[in-house]
Amino acid sequence: MTQHDLSDRPPVHALLADGTTVRIRPVRPGDHDQIEGLYEEMSPENLRLRFFSPCRSSARLSADRACAPARPGYRALLAEAQGRVIGLGEYETGDDKDTAEVAIAVADGLHHRGVGTLLVEHLVSAARADGITALTADALSENREVLKLFADLGLRTERCFEGPEVRCTIALDQSDTYLTAVEERGRTADVVSLKPLLRPKTVAVVGAGRRAGSVGRAILHQLHAGGYSGRLFAVNPAARSILGVPSYPSVGALPRTPDLAVVAVPAAAVPMTAEECGRAGVRALVVVTAGLDADQGHALLTACRSYDMRLVGPNCLGISNTEPDLSLDATFAAGHPCPGTAGVAVQSGGVGIALLDGLSRLGIGVSSFASLGDKYDVSGNDMLQWWESDGRTGLALLHLESFGNPRAFSRTARRVTRRMPVLTVDAGRTEAGRKAAASHTAAATTRTMTRGALFTQAGITATRSAGELLETAALLHAQPLPAGPRVAIVTNAGGVGVLAADACAEAGLALPAPTLELSGDLLAVLPEGAAAGNPVDATAAVTEQQLGECVDRIMRYGGIDAVLVALVPTAVAAATGDDLVRSLTGAAGRRAKPVAVIRLEQGLPVELLPAAEGGSIPSYAEPQAAARALAHAAHRAAWLARPAGTVPDLNGVETDRARTLVADHLAAHPDGGWLDPRTCADLLTCYGIPQIPWAWAETEDQAVMAADRLRGADGRVVMKAHWPELVHKSDQQAVHLDLRGDQQIRSAFRDLRTRFAGLMTGVVLQPLAARGTELFAGVVQDQVFGPLVLFGLGGTATEVLADHAARLAPLTDHDVHDLITSPRCAPLLFGARGGGPVGLGRLEQLLLRLSRMAADLPQLAEADFNPVLATPDGVTVLDARIRLVPCRPQDPYLRRLR
Known part of the structure; x- marks a missing residue:
């Protein structure tokens, strides 16, 4: 078992069940007094439930254990709220390194808010990364709260009663049931946290000016003229009233603490304003200010996290919610959006104005609108979950130039798209567009193929312009599918x-x-x-x-x-x-x-x-x-008609051995790189990926002996030069085909050794493969989206023809079917031109196993199987290359804020 060092990881923030922001981080030696205080402040009854006796000395002993020097098999995580420790979660392995005992403590007065559940989720993620397969916990049978916590996790839990005690054993299998449970807890917490933002009872506009033309004044006017039903204040030290709205010199001077503060002050003043809002108890910020530098942006987000505030922006147009009893229009758009059923989230304010105007003109109207801007916090994923729950939205429109957690977004979108159409503009399709997006949002953007895979798998209707988005929205709003x-x-x-x-x-x-x-x-x-x-x-x-x-x-x-x-x-x-x-x-x-x-x-x-x-x-x-609108509607209908796919179970997979191979290689090569043929073949074997027989040779005599072992009935073999950086063997003329007899083997080896002197480390010999269809299968590990599986036509022309399809891992059974049928070469696989159908079942297995390998091993930066020979009798990888890079495992589904 390999234990990954988490002590140097930065803290992460996450939401409790009531929408409160907490910080989850590893325990440090300096936390001793706070941890001891956590226990000392517990009631005798809670101490008894935690330690099976109300002994006060347990507080010091527990703090000693948690803050002791790091030791193998032990983890301890803290939950903090505004600098106060409110929970501790820990586990430790014993003689059985596959199992660890877990314990949870939550501060008095904070039960039933999800502190313990959140800590357990983070411990589960760490335990899986450490190779632990089960957690155990001992509890008193009367401790219904902790027993319910374990039972409701979504993981398979067994209970064993021994007198007054219960031993719970929690299997850490990565089931969809667990992900769904985590997802539902996250959705509930997220929606609650957004209420101060989208349903505020009191709003303050900080930076509302007396001068006509200022952004803050425009937003104040929109709120006032739009009929906002709550209390409305302006914050301006130089005015007592602006546009008939009472004004105060500071947020702290307001007669009532606002739920939402709209910040329209100069960039340099934004961090201080956010800090002031946090100290006053504001729960949400909309920062329309643009031009924040890195330090200002960091200070803004730190204030929001420290004081439990959700944030839209900076550099945004604002937000709206057209609920009749609210009428919130906190934007500086020229007009008010008409009430309706379309939820809109955009990163570009200009696109937002166009969509608001278009939806209002069409009569579809808007339920709620968020201009996300630079998207420090609230994202498209948050808005999808809000629309799913608000009871008003029937159509979701997105314009996103970047993605923070695409895999979590994909799971949310797959669920929401079953209930309502989700449409997007595929922004940044060209190199120029990607550069513009990166410049505009200061965020990394993604490949067109990767985004396309995300949209296709999630059932999102992707259009190519804001105009096409409105055209399609009109049909989906007005007509049946x-x-x-x-x-x-x-x-x-x-x-x-x-x-x-x-x-x-x-x-x-x-x-x-x-x-x-x-x-x-x-x-x-x-x-x-x-x-x-x-x-x-x-x-x-x-x-x-x-x-x-x-x-x-x-x-x-x-x-x-x-x-x-x-x-x-x-x-x-x-x-x-x-x-x-x-x-x-x-x-x-x-x-x-x-x-x-x-x-x-x-x-x-x-x-x-x-x-x-x-x-x-x-x-x-x-x-x-x-025609485009009808085609989008037909695609949506087909997606809805197909049951949700499942990730099939695979036999013969040796994940632990594969992880050990990867760890050993990176220990010997800290910077990573391409695997040698032996390690590459071993890794494929761990996943049951079929390979053509092969042998390694470093001398001429070894090559002759290897060829003798490999020759088939016709006696022909193939020789391929190898050195770590060699990628395109054919381009380098580093391959000899159709070799017969010892003399040809020797001549070929001498030729390669002469031409690639100083580079070549050896040769790979294989029997000459039978005729069949040459395919390509591979993986690219995207830094943002995770592993992307590619499939298509292979051979020497694969890059020229670019006949590839792509899907994000892990692949479901439906994804594999789509991968195989999407490329232009697909008819060849089904027997076009008299070739006979290839072994489709085995081809599906190869892609599923490649997907599993990519999902198991985040260190796998690239995998290139080219060619993959497909015949009616089977599928075989003829040439495989794999590149590893150092990479810390990260759980994409772990609950945490951006």
């Missing part, structure tokens, strides 16, 4: 129908031809000269009634999932363009399939047209916009 991608186009102008058909095909939608029966039904109600294909050309003479009957008959046809109606105004029919649209909107509320309209003469990109019986129908000025 299609059951599939099959679209029927109806038009009164053939040319517009062709444009719509092109747009649908380009968006990946299908345009099935109508059956003879349907064609006959349509022609029976359409004017003479109509064509009942797909598109349906209803001609310029179509009337309001005829168009309505045509669409209704298509809607009743089972082979169509959505209808797109493309209209242009004409002077042929008595019905105007508005009449024709009304024929569609009149029954929009009764339809079970989505309908969208294209009107080329429309001035706005998208409108929502009211339906006569309630509801609305989206109308687009461009065919491409309508």
